[in-house]
Amino acid sequence: MKLFKNVHKMFGIDFKMEHRTQFEFAGIVCCKIMIGVLTGSYFLRDWFIPFVTYFIDSGWQNPWDYFLQKGELKAFPYGTVMLYLTTLGKVIVLPLQGLFGAHIVIDKLGFTLVFVAADILVYKILCEWFPDQKQKIFYVYFCSPILLYAVYYHGQLDLIPVAMLMLSLFFLLKKQYEGSSLILGLATNAKFNIVITLPFILIFLWKRRLYKKACFFLLLSLAGYILPMFPFAFSEGYRQMVFQVKEQQWVFDLLIPYEGQSFYLLIMPIFLGLLFLNYASYGRISRETLLMFIGLVFMMLVTLVKPMPGWYIWSYPFLVYAFFAYDDFPRFPVMILPLTYYVYFIFNSNSTALDSLSLFNQAFQHAPPPGSVD
Secondary structure, eight states: OHHHHHHHHHHTOOOOOOHHHHHHHHHHHHHHHHHHHHOOOHIIIIIIHHHHHHHHHTTSOOHHHHHHHTTOTTSOOSOHHHHHHHHHHHHHTHHHHHHHOOOHHHHHHHHHHHHHHHHHHHHHHHHHHOTTOHHHHIIIIITOHHHIIIIIISOOOTHHHHHHHHHHHHHHHTTOHHHHHHHHHHHHHHOGGGGGGHHHHHHHHHHTTOHHHHHHHHHHHHHHHHGGGTTTTTSHHHIIIIITOGGGGGGGSSEEEOTTSSOEEEHHHHHHHHHHHHHHTOSSOOHHHHHHHHHHHHHHHHHHSOOOGGGHHHHHHHHHHHHHHOTTSOSHHHHHHHHHHHHHHHHSTTOOTTGGGTTTOGGGOOOOOSSOOO
8 A cells, every 4th residue: 555655656746847848848748759659660560569469459369479470589579567568558549449440650659658658757756866957857868869769769668667667766765665676576577687687776775784675675576577477478489589589698799709618708797797796895875876886787788789779778867867966977978879879870780760760651661670679
């Protein structure tokens, strides 16, 4: 009951915006919805939407098995929580399909509504942490060109588990450990990379001598991760498309081979291990330290592996946090990041910048190539 009260309080935060900012907020939300509805790469168009559509139309049958039989192993490499949340968006717009018939624009609207909800949730959490900086947070985070491209234009799902992670951290710092742990488990189920934050949270609790809380946090996180999988976890489709997806191994991509030897020096695990040891060496870990190290982990992941558009969303809320938490935090990287991001993801050989405009001109459309999903 206490958790639900805090959820209500969370969503009841008063923004105290000026009238101009309220107008701008509504305008940006409408802009994001329009971009999300009218654009989207083959990731969303040819994989995610058909996957969720089959799940509903089949009467909740196992979609992973179905798409495995079709040979589309990249159709939805996410857990059941991600499926349920995106399905909710699809269910919300079903009345529109009853009125106007099935159309890709309506399908995109369902996904976009979930994106907007996750986007606003992260924004409200940042506003709660910096109540005197709400207008600046609006411009730095909510108007971010990176979010606009990766989430709404390109159609990646990463913002959904990131929003759940932020909500988990919000409850953690409010000392609502049960809710925080369950939400973290659900976020990890949605996208497994979130699991990398768990050791940092456990050390945060351990350093505060909350030993029992740390143990229960671990157990409840595992429950939040495992229990939602049970309808499909033992199926061959779920095993191959989620547990064995190639993208789960990206932390081992950067390596140095030893000449004439059969083993390699794995760069990413070494850096992550050193970062964790440095973090664990602190006597007492503050809120700022916890959030900064989590942000550093995600920044390291996109720095030392070949990035995809959605991966930058993992670290961006934490970068924004540092921007407002520290007066001496360099402003230039935050300002230049969107420019470098756009240059790389628009002009690289695997860019989906034109493909995302296929609704306007089918000449831009191309079939999904073999490769990673996100």
